[in-house]
Amino acid sequence: xxxTGNVKPFSEFAVDLRLIEIKEKALPKLNMTVPHGLAQxxxxxxxxNLLSDVKTQFADTIEDLHxxxxxxxxxxxxxxxxxxxxxxxxxxxSQVDISGDLPFAAMLFKAKIEATIKDRLGALxx
Numbered sequence: 728x729x730x731t732g733n734v735k736p737f738s739e740f741a742v743d744l745r746l747i748e749i750k751e752k753a754l755p756k757l758n759m760t761v762p763h764g765l766a767q768x769x770x771x772x773x774x775x776n777l778l779s780d781v782k783t784q785f786a787d788t789i790e791d792l793h794x795x796x797x798x799x800x801x802x803x804x805x806x807x808x809x810x811x812x813x814x815x816x817x818x819x820x821s822q823v824d825i826s827g828d829l830p831f832a833a834m835l836f837k838a839k840i841e842a843t844i845k846d847r848l849g850a851l852x853x
Contacts, residue, residue: 755829755837757814761845762822763852771799771818773851778803803827823848 763770775796782792785807792805804813814827825844829837 755831755834757825757827757829757837757841759825759841759844760822761825761848761852764821765852767799767818767820770823770852771796774801774816774818774823774848777848777851807833823852 765773775794778792778794782789788808790806792803794801794803799818800815801817802813802815804811806812810830810832812827812829812833814825816823816825825848829840833840
């Protein structure tokens with residue numbers, strides 16, 4: 728069988744798939760720790776309330792905020808200005824660990840995003 732036109736040979740598809748894999752692995756990472764002095768269950772309650780507040784306060788910027796909790800660990804995902812963001816957080820006895828992937832478009836704002844999260848979460852857990 729002879730291919731004509733814009734049909735790619737199989738080897739080019741394999742390269743495309745590897746590039747997609749590399750891009751997914753190379754997403755900017757958000758890894759933060761915010762200390763607290765609360766009982767672990769109280770800290771979980773406050774973090775859950777924060778996510779609800781964020782949903783309300785930034786309703787014009789954030790869409791489709793979802794969260795799922797399993798004890799002291801939660802997963803979240805949402806779209807911010809059209810960019811998907813997903814991550815997880817764990818409320819430990821003395822700190823909250825947050826990790827996630829940021830879109831490349833957010834790289835320039837990574838430090839500001841981290842500072843904002845630390846400030847808001849730190850105040851909430853004080």
